[in-house]
Structures are given as structure tokens and as C-alpha cells.
Amino acid sequence: MARVNTLFMASSRKARLYGGMDAEERRAERRLKLINAAIEVYGEVGYRGATVKAICEAAELTERYFYESFSNSEALLIAAYNHVVGHLHEEMTAAAAAAGGDAEMRLRAALTLYFTRLKEHPKPARVFLLEISGISPAVDAVKLDALRVFSDILVPPTLDPKHSDKAAAATLLSIGMVGAVISIALRWVSKQYPQAVEDVVAIAASFCRVALTEADRRRDLHLL
Amino acid sequence: MARVNTLFMASSRKARLYGGMDAEERRAERRLKLINAAIEVYGEVGYRGATVKAICEAAELTERYFYESFSNSEALLIAAYNHVVGHLHEEMTAAAAAAGGDAEMRLRAALTLYFTRLKEHPKPARVFLLEISGISPAVDAVKLDALRVFSDILVPPTLDPKHSDKAAAATLLSIGMVGAVISIALRWVSKQYPQAVEDVVAIAASFCRVALTEADRRRDLHLL
DNA sequence: CAGAATTGACAATCTGTATTGTCAGATAAC
DNA sequence: GTTATCTGACAATACAGATTGTCAATTCTG
Numbered sequence: 381m382a383r384v385n386t387l388f389m390a391s392s393r394k395a396r397l398y399g400g401m402d403a404e405e406r407r408a409e410r411r412l413k414l415i416n417a418a419i420e421v422y423g424e425v426g427y428r429g430a431t432v433k434a435i436c437e438a439a440e441l442t443e444r445y446f447y448e449s450f451s452n453s454e455a456l457l458i459a460a461y462n463h464v465v466g467h468l469h470e471e472m473t474a475a476a477a478a479a480g481g482d483a484e485m486r487l488r489a490a491l492t493l494y495f496t497r498l499k500e501h502p503k504p505a506r507v508f509l510l511e512i513s514g515i516s517p518a519v520d521a522v523k524l525d526a527l528r529v530f531s532d533i534l535v536p537p538t539l540d541p542k543h544s545d546k547a548a549a550a551t552l553l554s555i556g557m558v559g560a561v562i563s564i565a566l567r568w569v570s571k572q573y574p575q576a577v578e579d580v581v582a583i584a585a586s587f588c589r590v591a592l593t594e595a596d597r598r599r600d601l602h603l604l
Numbered sequence: 605m606a607r608v609n610t611l612f613m614a615s616s617r618k619a620r621l622y623g624g625m626d627a628e629e630r631r632a633e634r635r636l637k638l639i640n641a642a643i644e645v646y647g648e649v650g651y652r653g654a655t656v657k658a659i660c661e662a663a664e665l666t667e668r669y670f671y672e673s674f675s676n677s678e679a680l681l682i683a684a685y686n687h688v689v690g691h692l693h694e695e696m697t698a699a700a701a702a703a704g705g706d707a708e709m710r711l712r713a714a715l716t717l718y719f720t721r722l723k724e725h726p727k728p729a730r731v732f733l734l735e736i737s738g739i740s741p742a743v744d745a746v747k748l749d750a751l752r753v754f755s756d757i758l759v760p761p762t763l764d765p766k767h768s769d770k771a772a773a774a775t776l777l778s779i780g781m782v783g784a785v786i787s788i789a790l791r792w793v794s795k796q797y798p799q800a801v802e803d804v805v806a807i808a809a810s811f812c813r814v815a816l817t818e819a820d821r822r823r824d825l826h827l828l
Numbered sequence: 829c830a831g832a833a834t835t836g837a838c839a840a841t842c843t844g845t846a847t848t849g850t851c852a853g854a855t856a857a858c
Numbered sequence: 859g860t861t862a863t864c865t866g867a868c869a870a871t872a873c874a875g876a877t878t879g880t881c882a883a884t885t886c887t888g
Contacts, residue, residue: 396833396886406834428738431875442836447877514652514738548798552807555791556784560811563783564776574772583776583818587784590814594807620856620863630864656846666866671847 411449411459413439418460423503427457427511454515458522461512464504465526468497472533487588490533491561491581498565499573509566531558535591538599549598553591560587635673635683637663642684647727651681651735678739682746685736688728689750692721696757707759711812714757715785715805722789723797733790755782759815762823773822777815784811 398406417439421430432453436443450456472490479489498505512523531554538550561584568580622630641663645654656677660667674680696714703713722729736747755778762774785808792804 398834398885403834428740432877433875442838443877444836444879452876510738514734516652549803549807552788552791552799552804553810556788556807556811559787559790560780560784562787564780566783567776567779575776579773580776583773583780586777586814586818587780587811590810594810622855622864627864655844666868667847668849668866676846 407448410439410441410445413441414446414449414456415460415463418456419464419504419507422457422460422511423506427453427507427515454519457507457511457515458519460507461519461522461526464508465529468494468508469526469529469533471497472530476533483592484585484589487534487585487592488581491584491588492577494561495565495568495577495580495584498569499577502569505565505569509562509569527555527558527562531555534558534561534588535595538595546598550595553594557588557591560584631672634663634665634669637665638670638673638680639684639687642680643688643728643731646681646684646735647730651677651731651739678743681735681739682743684731685743685746685750688732689753692718692732693750693753693757695721696754700757707816708813711758711809711816712805715808715812716801718785719789719792719801719804719808722793723801726793729789729793733786733793751779751782751786755779758782758785758812759819762819770822774819777818781812781815784808 396403401409414435417435418430421435421438425434430453432443432446435456436446439445446456450459472493475493476486476490479485498509512519514520535554535557537554564580564584564587568575620627625633638659641659642654645659645662649658654677656667656670659680660670663669670680674683696717699713699717700710703709722733736743738744759778759781761778788804788808788811792799
């Protein structure tokens with residue numbers, strides 16, 4: 381009934397303002413506060429150690445608002461992950477684009493941005509690298525998709541889906557590459573950044589280069 | 605008190621036999637049944653979906669025996685993991701040794717064994733690859749150690765701990781390599797083995813080769 | 829200011845599983 | 859056959875955290 385009323389008001393005129401914001405804006409702000417609080421709390425105690433209560437306290441909101449924006453803890457984790465990953469991928473794409481047309485340069489630019497951000501923001505890094513694994517099939521799917529995007533930024537896919545054999549091999553190469561980069565990142569972050577960004581980038585890049593050159597080699601073999 | 609009694613009996617004479625086995629043997633057998641049941645159940649519903657009850661049923665034992673052998677679920681997961689990994693590592697080492705002195709041959713032999721076993725035994729594979737991630741710091745530590753062993757089999761460490769800089773870089777290379785191999789394995793397993801073992805091995809090997817050659821290159825640079 | 833919408837604090841409930849405890853029946857030793 | 863030991867089924871307890879519900883205080887509208 382309150383809901384019907386709200387709908388009616390929304391259709392007729394702006395909802396009542398609170399703190400200068402209408403209902404939608406307030407809701408969006410609370411949602412964002414929860415996401416940021418979640419990143420914070422996950423960074424401290426991990427996803428598994430994070431209770432709804434603790435996140436709400438960190439967000440300075442009560443549980444009621446949690447369920448207003450998310451149907452359960454997992455939904456918030458996914459939102460937080462997408463939040464973190466969205467930014468990162470945008471920036472990496474931009475960095476790669478700014479580096480010009482040379483594949484090697486683009487690769488270095490994207491990796492440099494990646495490792496730089498990981499170092500600047502350890503808590504989101506933790507969400508991105510660690511907390512997202514092994515929660516549930518739904519979460520895994522979200523992660524897999526993000527990794528695909530990540531991979532496509534580092535090594536743009538070479539118009540594949542003709543020979544599904546070749547395509548599948550190329551996919552495994554991408555996956556190996558991303559696996560290598562993520563593992564390196566994980567170690568680097570968890571050991572508190574022992575090497576300089578450029579050194580880690582160099583090591584990570586060598587794995588990416590494999591994916592690039594192997595894919596090329598395999599395609600060339602096919603063309604001959 | 606029962607414990608004291610057992611100890612005393614063990615020191616004086618063999619404990620009473622049941623089904624032809626003494627107390628120790630029975631305990632060991634139950635422990636093994638629990639481990640095998642756990643691998644089975646983890647393979648079906650995952651570690652997180654596996655209840656103590658379900659595992660005990662699969663093992664045809666009651667909960668009481670669970671706590672006889674393991675202090676909690678996590679302890680069983682670790683035992684199951686070590687059980688799986690122990691075999692695998694032994695076999696890989698043997699395969700590498702049997703392949704002779706050539707690094708490339710040893711590498712291929714070890715990888716071939718690895719992927720062959722993953723294909724033969726999907727459920728242990730799942731424990732090894734998937735279930736072990738993100739449970740707790742204790743479990744992570746066990747996993748990290750296993751990965752180090754895994755890495756050492758694929759690319760034997762080249763007497764490192766002199767220049768800690770070089771050593772750290774070599775470690776990152778190893779980690780990237782293992783990350784790549786595991787990611788590839790994960791994908792391959794979860795897609796139900798679309799490629800032949802030899803094809804996957806070839807792809808995985810290309811990442812291992814990076815680790816080998818990069819490490820060499822870096823060491824040579826240092827020697828000049 | 830009056831009245832309605834909105835918010836914050838917190839209590840109450842619900843749920844699921846680990847862990848411990850009880851006890852009757854089965855098994856082996858003598 | 860008798861007794862001590864061991865086993866299997868299952869009940870009792872413990873517990874933690876998610877989810878829902880209540881209500882008074884606050885903030886806005888007119």
C-alpha cells in the first residue's frame with residue numbers, strides 16, 4: 381500500500397525531498413555507501429568475515445537499508461566487485477588506447493595502470509583478487525566475465541569463431557595469461573608490494589607476450 | 605580417561621581386535637573412509653555445500669567418528685587436499701625423473717601426467733583446483749605450500765637465495781607459471797575436457813617455458 | 829504548527845548446522 | 859555365557875548470523 385502510493389506519486393510528481401534529494405537519489409546514495417563500506421570491511425576481515433551488521437555500521441546505515449538495495453550479502457559482493465572492476469577496466473582501456481597502436485606498448489600501459497592501481501588501493505584490490513573466489517556459482521560467473529574483459533584488454537581477440545579448435549586454443553592461452561597475471565598480482569599484493577611496479581609489469585608482460593606470440597604462431601601455421 | 609587407557613594399552617600390548625584390526629588400524633581406516641567420502645561429496649556439492657552429516661553418511665560412519673579424526677570440517681578439507689596433492693606430486697616427480705635430463709622433456713612429462721590425472725579423476729581435481737580457495741588463512745597456507753612444490757617440480761629452482769632481488773623475481777615467475785597452468789586446468793576441467801591432453805599440455809608448456817627462459821635470461825644478465 | 833513520510837535503533841524470530849551427549853545393541857575376550 | 863569395549867542411531871544443545879518487525883524520533887510539506 382505504501383508502495384502503491386509511492387508509485388502513484390512518482391508518476392504524478394517528484395517524490396518528497398529529504399536533505400535536498402528525492403527518494404531515488406537517497407536510495408542511490410545509500411546503495412553507494414553500502415558498496416563502499418563493503419569494500420572497506422571486506423578489505424579488513426574478508427567477505428566471509430563480514431557480517432551484514434558490520435557493513436551497515438561502516439556505512440552508517442541500519443540493516444533495513446541493506447535489504448532495500450540488496451537481496452542478500454552475495455548481491456552486495458557482486459555489486460562491489462563490479463564497482464571495482466568497472467573502474468579498473470575503463471582505466472585500463474583508456475591507458476591502452478592512449479599508448480598508441482603498438483601491441484607491446486599497449487600491453488605495458490594497461491599492465492602498468494593495473495599494478496599501479498592495485499598498489500594505490502589495497503582494499504579494492506583484495507576484493508578484486510581474493511574475495512571473489514569460491515563463493516557461489518553466480519559469483520563465479522560474474523568473475524569469469526570480468527576476466528574475459530580483462531583478457532580482451534591485454535590481448536585483443538583476433539576475430540576467432542571460425543575454426544572452433546583454434547578459437548578454443550586461443551581462449552586457453554588468454555586464460556593462462558590472465559591466470560598468470562592475477563597470481564602474480566595476488567602474491568605481490570599479499571607480500572606488500574616488494575618490487576617496483578615496473579619490475580612486476582615486466583614479469584607479467586612476459587606471460588602476456590606468450591599468449592600474443594603463440595596465438596600468432598598458431599594462426600600462421602594455419603594460413604600456410 | 606578413555607584416552608589414557610588406550611595409551612596404556614598401546615604401550616603394554618596390542619589393543620583389542622575388531623574385525624581383525626586393532627584400535628589404531630580401525631581408526632586409520634575410518635579416517636581414510638572420511639577422506640574419500642569428503643572428496644566424493646566435495647565433488648558433488650562443493651566444500652561449502654558439504655555438511656558433516658552428509659560426509660559421514662557417504663562414509664557410512666556417524667558424526668562421532670568425524671570428531672574422532674578431525675577437529676572440524678576445515679581439518680578434513682586440508683587432509684583431503686593433502687591426500688590428493690600428495691599422490692599427484694609423487695607421480696609428477698616420478699614422471700619427470702623418468703623423462704631423463706632434458707628440461708623440456710621433464711616438463712612435458714610432468715604436465716602430461718598432471719592433465720591426464722585431472723581427466724581421469726574429476727572429483728579430486730575439483731578439490732585440488734577449486735574447493736581449496738578462499739576458505740581460511742590456514743587453508744590458504746596449505747595451498748600455497750602445495751603450489752610451491754608443484755612449481756618446483758615443473759621448473760626446479762636454480763639455487764637462489766643469494767641476491768634476494770633476483771630470487772624474488774624468480775619466485776614471481778614461478779607463481780605466474782603455476783597460476784597459468786592452474787587456470788588452464790580449471791577451464792579445461794570445467795568445460796569437460798574439450799581438448800586432447802596433449803594439446804592442453806602444449807599450451808600450458810608454453811607458459812612454463814617463459815618461466816624457464818626468463819629466469820635463465822635474468823641470471824645471465826647478472827653474470828655478465 | 830499539524831500531519832505524513834522517513835529514518836534509526838534495536839528487539840524478535842528464523843534457520844541451519846556444528847558439536848556434544850545418551851543409550852541400546854553388537855562384538856570380541858576370557 | 860558374562861563382561862568390558864565398541865559401535866550406530868539419534869536426541870539435545872549451542873550458536874551465529876540473516877531477515878523481519880516494532881516504534882519512537884526526526885525531517886519535511888503545506
